[in-house]
Amino acid sequence: MAGVPDISLSDGSRIPQVGLGVLRVDDGEVGGVVESAIALGYRHIDTAAGYGNEGGVGRGLKASGYDSGPARRSLWLTTKLRDSEQGYDSALRAFDRQIGLLGTDYVDMYMIHWPTPFDWRADQVWKAFTRLRDEGRVRTLGVCNFLPEHLERLHAQTGEYPAVDQIELHPTWQQRDVTDFCRRKGIAVEAYSPIARGADLDAGDGVITAIAAAHGVSPAQVILRWHVENGTIVIPKSVHADRQRENLDLFGFSLSQAEHAAIDGLDGPTRAGHDPMTYAYA
Ligand SMILES: NC(=O)c1ccc[n+]([C@@H]2O[C@H](COP(=O)([O-])OP(=O)(O)OC[C@H]3O[C@@H](n4cnc5c(N)ncnc54)[C@H](OP(=O)(O)O)[C@@H]3O)[C@@H](O)[C@H]2O)c1
Numbered sequence: 001m002a003g004v005p006d007i008s009l010s011d012g013s014r015i016p017q018v019g020l021g022v023l024r025v026d027d028g029e030v031g032g033v034v035e036s037a038i039a040l041g042y043r044h045i046d047t048a049a050g051y052g053n054e055g056g057v058g059r060g061l062k063a064s065g066y067d068s069g070p071a072r073r074s075l076w077l078t079t080k081l082r083d084s085e086q087g088y089d090s091a092l093r094a095f096d097r098q099i100g101l102l103g104t105d106y107v108d109m110y111m112i113h114w115p116t117p118f119d120w121r122a123d124q125v126w127k128a129f130t131r132l133r134d135e136g137r138v139r140t141l142g143v144c145n146f147l148p149e150h151l152e153r154l155h156a157q158t159g160e161y162p163a164v165d166q167i168e169l170h171p172t173w174q175q176r177d178v179t180d181f182c183r184r185k186g187i188a189v190e191a192y193s194p195i196a197r198g199a200d201l202d203a204g205d206g207v208i209t210a211i212a213a214a215h216g217v218s219p220a221q222v223i224l225r226w227h228v229e230n231g232t233i234v235i236p237k238s239v240h241a242d243r244q245r246e247n248l249d250l251f252g253f254s255l256s257q258a259e260h261a262a263i264d265g266l267d268g269p270t271r272a273g274h275d276p277m278t279y280a281y282a
Contacts, residue, residue: 004043004248007233009163010186013108013140015076017228018248019044021192021237027056029239034060036241038075041248046166046192046235048080048113049098050281058103067103077102078109080144083280086112086121091128099137111142111166115150116280122150123157130158142166144192145276148181166190168273169232170200171208171223171266179232190233195223196272204266211262215253218246225250226263 006014020037022030022045030053034045038060047057057077061067066075079102085094099107110132112125122143132138142164146154155161165182169175169191182189195201201219202209208219215222220236220243227234228250236247255263274281 003251004041005251007188007231009140009188010161011140011163013163015108015140015164015188015233016042016044017233018042018224018250019046019076019078019233019235020244021046021235022053022057023048023051023237025051025053025056025237025239027053030056031060031063033239035064037244038064038066040241040245042244043074044076044078044235046078048111049082049085049094050080050113054079054098054101058101062103068105072104076108077104078111078142079107080111080113081125082282083114083116084282086116086119086125088124088128091125092131095128095132095137106137106139108138109140109142109164110138111144111162111164112146114145114274114279114281115143115147115276117150117153117277119280120153122154126154126158126160130160140164142190145274145279147178147276150276151181151185151187161185161187164188164190164233166192166235168193168271169227170194170196170272171203171226171263172196172200172268173271174264174267176267188233189231190235191227192235193272194227194234194236195220199272200266204262207262207266211255211259217253221246221250221253222255223263225253225255226260229255229260
């Protein structure tokens with residue numbers, strides 16, 4: 001299987017373009033899921049305080065020998081701050097707890113999970129995040145679910161754009177206004193729910209499955225390859241080793257311009273997750 005390329009970020013870091021998401025994987029189960037992914041070649045894990053499984057992720061890293069030393073430095077680990085812990089002191093306290101659970105000296109990326117524009121504290125959080133970055137405990141600062149107005153608001157208050165915006169992105173929810181803004185500002189786009197939690201695998205009345213058949217690959221591989229060719233970072237979640245392997249095996253085929261146009265044409269008005277204007281993830 002060909003290797004996963006890195007994407008260069010505005011802060012000089014390099015993030016593996018394909019990672020493993022672990023939302024809705026129990027703390028007791030996630031260690032084995034992480035071990036399986038690392039054994040298959042994943043070098044990028046995406047978790048969050050809100051997933052309640054950072055301790056299990058830490059146990060998986062340790063069991064794989066990726067919790068310290070050169071192995072740890074070869075792996076990208078992302079976690080996120082709970083919305084209820086937004087604030088300067090509360091973010092610093094949260095980070096201490098999170099890194100203890102993860103059992104590692106630093107995280108590669110720490111993210112604001114939701115913008116909560118109705119209770120905006122991202123500027124305070126950013127001060128805590130930059131302190132953690134100065135201390136070398138966090139390498140890269142990111143946000144999730146930020147729309148252009150939230151990115152502008154943060155920039156006006158802090159003078160910085162995040163290096164990464166992790167947003168819901170898949171063929172039937174393409175958010176081109178957000179991705180265009182991010183690309184103009186040098187913010188890397190990371191797709192969560194990249195296959196719409198499975199709902200897009202048969203999108204477009206056979207469009208995806210026909211492309212998959214033409215290349216002898218699966219529908220998930222077609223969608224993930226489309227993201228990869230768009231320059232997007234992807235973090236598909238699977239607890240099954242065979243699907244983890246499939247979701248990493250994206251570099252032996254390419255899509256034609258016509259195939260890109262067909263997938264681009266599947267954009268629609270239905271999100272799989274929540275609305276960043278109104279949602280808070282306690
Ligand atoms: N920042 C945020 O607000 C936010 C929100 C949502 C998600 N995320 C992150 O993004 C990650 C991915 O998103 P997601 O978990 O919502 O959805 P997803 O990755 O689009 O889809 C995951 C679902 O698809 C199935 N699946 C995975 N690979 C497959 C394949 N090759 N063929 C068929 N089915 C497959 C999985 O089942 P099995 O596990 O049973 O294989 C699971 O039910 C999350 O785990 C999380 O890390 C972030």
